[in-house]
Amino acid sequence: MDKTFDWLNPFASIDLGIGEWADGIKGWAMANRSVIQPLKGFFDGVIARIEGALQAVPPVIMLLLLVLIAWQAAGRRVAVLVFCCLVVLGLLDPMAWSLAMTTLAIVISSVLLCVMIGLPLGILAGKSDRFELGVRPVLDTMQTIPAFVYLVPVVMMIGIGNVSGVIVTIIFALPPLVRLTSLGIRSVNPSVVEAARAFGATPRQILFKVELPLATPTILAGLNQTIMLSLSMVVIASMISVKGLGNEVLRAMGRLDAGKAIVGGLGIVMLAIVLDRITQGLGRSGRQRGHRHWWQTGPVGLVAALLQKRN
Amino acid sequence: MTISPQEDVIRCEGIWKIFGQKSQKAMEAIRCEGLSKKDIRERFDCVVGVQDATFSVRRGEIFCIMGLSGSGKSTLIRHINRLIEPTAGAVIIEGQNVNAMNPRDLRALRAQRIGMVFQNMALMPHRTVRENVAFALEVRGLPEDKRNAVAAQAIEAVDLTGWEKKYPDELSGGMQQRVGLARAIAADPTILLMDEPFSALDPLIRKQLQTKFMELSAELHKTTLFITHDLDEAIRIGDRIAIMKDGVLVQIGTPEQIVTEPADDYVAEFVGGISKLDLVTAARIMQPLAQYNQSHGAGDVTAWPVAGPGDKLNTLVDLAVGSEHPILIKADGAAVGVVTRRALLRGIQGREDQSQPQAEAV
Incomplete structure (x- = not known):
């Protein structure tokens, strides 16, 4: 401690010594690496397989597939977009498509895990005020703490x-899904729950017949946000050797190659627009779709109608 | 066990509901010290919702609970299927204590023996009419074709055939509440709980649905607990009426009793505006024959119009219009009383004729 203690600026x-103490986390992480490695191998395999599948599909087929999905989920205009x-x-860029698929694989893996973790947490938070109270500061931390802070410990460990x-x-993309799932569950009309x-x-x-179906549009809005946030992490994640755009x-x-940066950046934006419009289309309520089931609209509806006509 | 028509299907014994953190302490304080509602609010920060409600509903009866908003009637009806736990007291349904049931039995009771209709319909917006109606059957795990068949019957009973595949928000308010009614009767429960079912509808639709409900009720013989804030509706529908005020059941009786013998000023004020024509019977306003003869002298009654003691004022008015004479009331062929023109007019007004001592009801 300094000898000249200043009362005005204590x-x-x-x-x-909090910094040194916290640095111990790094040491602990390195010491425990062996525990994590098998798990890491498993997830690495999963991600590699997703990427392999995405890369194996010829770009034109993939493009058509995505357009069809967009048409089904969100209608013709979104499909054109x-x-x-x-x-x-x-x-x-000649390489852009392949890079985009790599990025897409990372996004899909992250979002899948986010759903598996975030949905149950969100439901719990929607049901229990106590849990919501406890989880909220954690979510705040996850969303606001600069990514560089946890980048190093994660790399040390994994x-x-x-x-x-x-x-x-x-860490960055999970919070909106939890928050909006909780909000969705909480905003279900209580009289309908009472009737049930x-x-x-x-x-x-x-939960499964009333609350989740009625909360679905809100939950999908959360999923949309989660996808957008995970896309926005791809540049930072590339610092720890994640390939892609x-x-x-x-x-x-x-x-300092501005041209290449623009190519990569625009690629991320295009991918973001595609994923955003598709998931937004999913989130529309039944009434907005004119009370038709999903199989009555889009390409599936078209094929079904054609088949029916032939019979 | 033989079922007598007088058997109580629902029995509420001393139901208290106090809302607030310290409700149990407040309840004890009421028991020991007899605190008033105001004391309870000040000392325990608790609100008394229902205060010592005791009543029973007989098999096949329509029992109306009438009260203004905030009187605790919706709270009370939710004790019957234990959507709300009472602070004290018990609900007995067909001899079983609902408050002692485990969650599984309680759910079975709700799914099989109690149907409920809500003021705000509370239909599930993501389900079609048919899926809404079949909900109670679905949670019981019935196969789909069977529950669709049952739902089709219930939908037919409320004249909504052809609308099965529509969603609630494609229907008008009146139709939505018919779906609510169909949902309640689909599982063929013994008890119907109706929480202000027609209050949110416009007057014409309300009347139509009341008629529809009374038809259905006559056909199905459900024991019904009917909540309303509309005395006309209570009188129209109810076999018996309970008047509720600030969580207390002020008076329980038949519509005629409520209208002619209000228990206190509150009830009197309520029933003041109600037309007595179709409620009050001749027996209530007539003067015993002997008494009439004493004051007027025995006369020739052969030309007098004749009515029975159970005839309503409306009938008496029709008779009085066609004759100069008082009306003779005959029970089982014997003349028992006389209704003078003056007594009839006072009866319509809902006041007793001051000039003569009022007759005892036969």
Whole structure:
């Protein structure tokens, strides 16, 4: 401690050594690496398989597939937009499509894990005020703490590569899904839940037959946000050796190559628009779709109608 | 066990509901010290919702609970299927204590023996009419074709055939509440709980649905607990009426009893505006024959119009219009009383004729 203690500025002369103490986490992480490695291997395999599948599909087929999905989920106009975005993405650079698929694989892996973790947490938070109260500061931390802070400990523990990339992405992208799932559950009309109770539904039946279906548009809005946030993490994740469009931007920055940066950046934007429009289309309520089931609209509806006509 | 028509299906014994953190302490304080509602609010920060409600509903009866908003009637009805736990007291349904049931039995009771209709319909917006109606059957795990068949019957009973595949928000308010009614009767429960089912509808639709409900009720013989804030509706529908005020059941009786013998000023004020024509019977306003003869002298009654003691004022008015004479009331062929023009007019007004001592009801 400093000898000249200044009462007006006490903070400058007190050092509790929190920084050094926290640095111990790094040591602990390195010491425990062996525990994590098998898990890491498993997830690495999963991500590699997703990427392999995405890369194996010829770009034209993939493009058509995505357009069809967009048409089914969000209608014809969005399908046209998605088509344009994907064509632009492909024309940006000969390598752009392949890089985009790598990025997409990371995003898909992160979002899948986010759903598996976030949905149950969100439901719990929607049901219990106490849990919501406890989880909220954690979510705040996850969303606001700069990514660089946890980048290093994660790398120390797990090593560089896709799995670390997915983990840092989850930390950043998970909160909106939890928050909006909780909000969705909480904003279900209580009188409908009461009616379900009055007709003898179990808590489980109330959750799956009433609360979750009615909360779906809100939950999908959360999923949409989660996807957008995980896309915005791809550049930072590329610092720990995650390949894909983000890596292009990072390398371009290192070489002050503005052209390459724009190519990578625009690619991310195109991918973002595609994923955003598709998931937004999913979130529309039944009434907005004119009370038709999903199989009555889009390409599936068209095929079904054609088949029916032939019979 | 033989079922007598007088058997109590629902019995509420001393139901208290106190809302608030310290409700149990407040309850004890009421028991020991007899605190008033105001004391309870000040000392325990608790609100008394229902205060010592005791009543029973007989098999096949329509029992109306009438009260203004905030009187605790919706709270009370939710004790019957234990959507709300009472602070004290018990609900007995067909001899079983609902408050002692485990969750599983309680759910079975709700799914099989109690149907409920809500003021705000509370239909599930993501389910079609048919899926809404079949909900109670679905949670019981019935196969789909069977519950669809049952739902089709219930939908037919409320004249909504052809609308099965529509969603609630494609229906008008009146139709939505018919779906609510179909949902309640689909599982063929013994008891119907109706929480202000027609209050949110416009007057014409309300009347139509009341008629529809009374038809259905006559056909199905459900024991019904009917909540309303509309005395006309209570009188129209109810076999017996309970008047509720600030959580207390002020008076329980038949519509005629409520209208002619209000228990206190509050009830009197309520029933003041109600037309007595179709409620009050001749027996209530007539003067015993002997008494009439004493004051007027025995006369020739052969030309007098004749009515029975159970005839309503409306009938008496029709008779009085066609004759100059008082009306003779005959029970089982024997003349028992006389209704003078003056007594009839006072009866319509809902006041007793001051000039003569009021007759005892036969």
